Amino acid sequence: MRDIYHEELDGISDKLVEMTRLVRSAMTRAVNALLDADLRLAEEVIGGDDRINKIDAEIEETVFDLMARQQPVAGDLRTLVTALRMSGDLERMGDLAVHLAKTARRRHPESAIPPELQVIVLEMGQIAERMVAKAGSVIASKDVELGMELDADDDAMDRLHRRLFDIMLSPKWQHGVEPAVDISLAGRYFERFADHAVHVAENVVYIVTGQRPEELNELN
Amino acid sequence: MRDIYHEELDGISDKLVEMTRLVRSAMTRAVNALLDADLRLAEEVIGGDDRINKIDAEIEETVFDLMARQQPVAGDLRTLVTALRMSGDLERMGDLAVHLAKTARRRHPESAIPPELQVIVLEMGQIAERMVAKAGSVIASKDVELGMELDADDDAMDRLHRRLFDIMLSPKWQHGVEPAVDISLAGRYFERFADHAVHVAENVVYIVTGQRPEELNELN
Numbered sequence: 001m002r003d004i005y006h007e008e009l010d011g012i013s014d015k016l017v018e019m020t021r022l023v024r025s026a027m028t029r030a031v032n033a034l035l036d037a038d039l040r041l042a043e044e045v046i047g048g049d050d051r052i053n054k055i056d057a058e059i060e061e062t063v064f065d066l067m068a069r070q071q072p073v074a075g076d077l078r079t080l081v082t083a084l085r086m087s088g089d090l091e092r093m094g095d096l097a098v099h100l101a102k103t104a105r106r107r108h109p110e111s112a113i114p115p116e117l118q119v120i121v122l123e124m125g126q127i128a129e130r131m132v133a134k135a136g137s138v139i140a141s142k143d144v145e146l147g148m149e150l151d152a153d154d155d156a157m158d159r160l161h162r163r164l165f166d167i168m169l170s171p172k173w174q175h176g177v178e179p180a181v182d183i184s185l186a187g188r189y190f191e192r193f194a195d196h197a198v199h200v201a202e203n204v205v206y207i208v209t210g211q212r213p214e215e216l217n218e219l220n
Numbered sequence: 221m222r223d224i225y226h227e228e229l230d231g232i233s234d235k236l237v238e239m240t241r242l243v244r245s246a247m248t249r250a251v252n253a254l255l256d257a258d259l260r261l262a263e264e265v266i267g268g269d270d271r272i273n274k275i276d277a278e279i280e281e282t283v284f285d286l287m288a289r290q291q292p293v294a295g296d297l298r299t300l301v302t303a304l305r306m307s308g309d310l311e312r313m314g315d316l317a318v319h320l321a322k323t324a325r326r327r328h329p330e331s332a333i334p335p336e337l338q339v340i341v342l343e344m345g346q347i348a349e350r351m352v353a354k355a356g357s358v359i360a361s362k363d364v365e366l367g368m369e370l371d372a373d374d375d376a377m378d379r380l381h382r383r384l385f386d387i388m389l390s391p392k393w394q395h396g397v398e399p400a401v402d403i404s405l406a407g408r409y410f411e412r413f414a415d416h417a418v419h420v421a422e423n424v425v426y427i428v429t430g431q432r433p434e435e436l437n438e439l440n
Contacts, residue, residue, distance in 0.1 A: 064294070064297075064298060064301075067294060067297045067298075067301075068293075068294035068297070071291060073288075074284070074287060074288035077284075077287045077288070077297075078284060078287075081284075081287075081301060081304065084301065085308075088305075165401070168397060168401060169397065169398055169401065173397060176397070177388060177389060177393055177396070177397055177400045178389055180397045180400055180401055180404075181385070181388060181389065181400055181401070181404045184400075184401045184404040184405055185404055185405070185408060188405060188408060
């Protein structure tokens with residue numbers, strides 16, 4: 001029985017990695033939809049979210065099923081609960097990519113991102129993609145060091161987020177209210193996406209070490 | 221042993237209700253801080269969030285401790301995992317009240333909310349307060365009917381959220397970019413707050429009936 005149990009745990013881990021791949025792909029396309037006003041990409045992200053939600057539901061079902069059938073011990077229970085949380089975080093990240101895609105769709109055929117913000121949004125997208133890719137590697141490899149790297153990426157995202165606001169609120173801003181509203185919200189979506197990626201990695205660190213990253217940092 | 225176990229489950233439920241009270245109070249003060257540019261209220265919300273986070277951490281500790289010591293059966297495990305989720309939702313709702321309070325603080329001594337939006341923001345705040353108060357009642361009473369009422373409140377919140385944007389994006393808008401940025405984000409915080417309140421109530425419905433509200437609605 002224990003072997004089947006651990007096979008099923010591996011299955012959950014594989015599904016989480018698959019979610020990171022789908023979320024990364026959704027984010028890549030959402031950013032390009034925003035920058036290039038590409039309606040087809042936007043629709044792909046919006047239509048593709050069901051697949052991410054479906055895997056989240058499958059993971060939840062497997063976790064509750066394992067809990068019911070196997071009476072796992074404390075450490076394994078913690079792993080299962082943590083898997084649920086990671087799945088929830090990844091599901092939200094998919095939703096945030098959808099929000100970005102919907103912004104692109106609403107503004108089509110124009111781009112929602114004025115020229116002077118294109119590079120910043122491109123960079124925010126690249127950091128977001130990197131963070132979810134790293135989260136996937138951390139889940140697959142249980143690499144605690146890599147897991148703790150995401151904090152630095154998150155700081156970089158916060159810096160870009162502040163620059164976005166500085167530009168919008170400067171007297172030189174020529175684009176008026178509507179793009180500012182879109183970009184405020186888009187900035188928030190990127191920031192939340194990064195936060196969720198950090199949580200995913202933190203949860204792996206927690207499973208492996210039994211400690212939260214902030215506790216590990218205090219020890220160093 | 222089972223009696224102590226159920227006492228501890230009741231203790232978790234009491235803590236969740238206490239969280240709803242603290243979150244409601246934080247939201248009330250945050251909205252008044254926004255409308256009246258009241259710095260003292262804003263600081264209270266920002267400083268008070270630790271208490272909400274502390275209860276969230278206590279619930280998590282109790283849940284993992286119960287799982288480890290009591291080897292609960294499937295139904296009880298589901299209740300415990302669901303309690304963790306509710307606690308997480310309420311913790312986020314506290315954060316969203318803090319975001320609103322920080323917006324008020326950043327704009328002080330001015331109000332972040334222009335006169336023509338004060339009534340809408342007041343109403344959004346009232347719905348938010350009602351939703352978290354209802355969520356608290358639903359946790360305490362396990363009242364499934366009341367739990368299913370929150371969807372209607374959420375719809376009302378969405379309608380106000382859309383009106384907020386309609387006014388900001390109308391040609392009559394005179395307040396420029398900076399208030400529009402604040403209000404876009406504030407609107408998003410209210411909307412997310414309502415979503416989390418719906419999730420809390422849904423989770424109670426799930427514990428009591430074993431079904432998600434959308435499944436119950438399909439049966440009706």
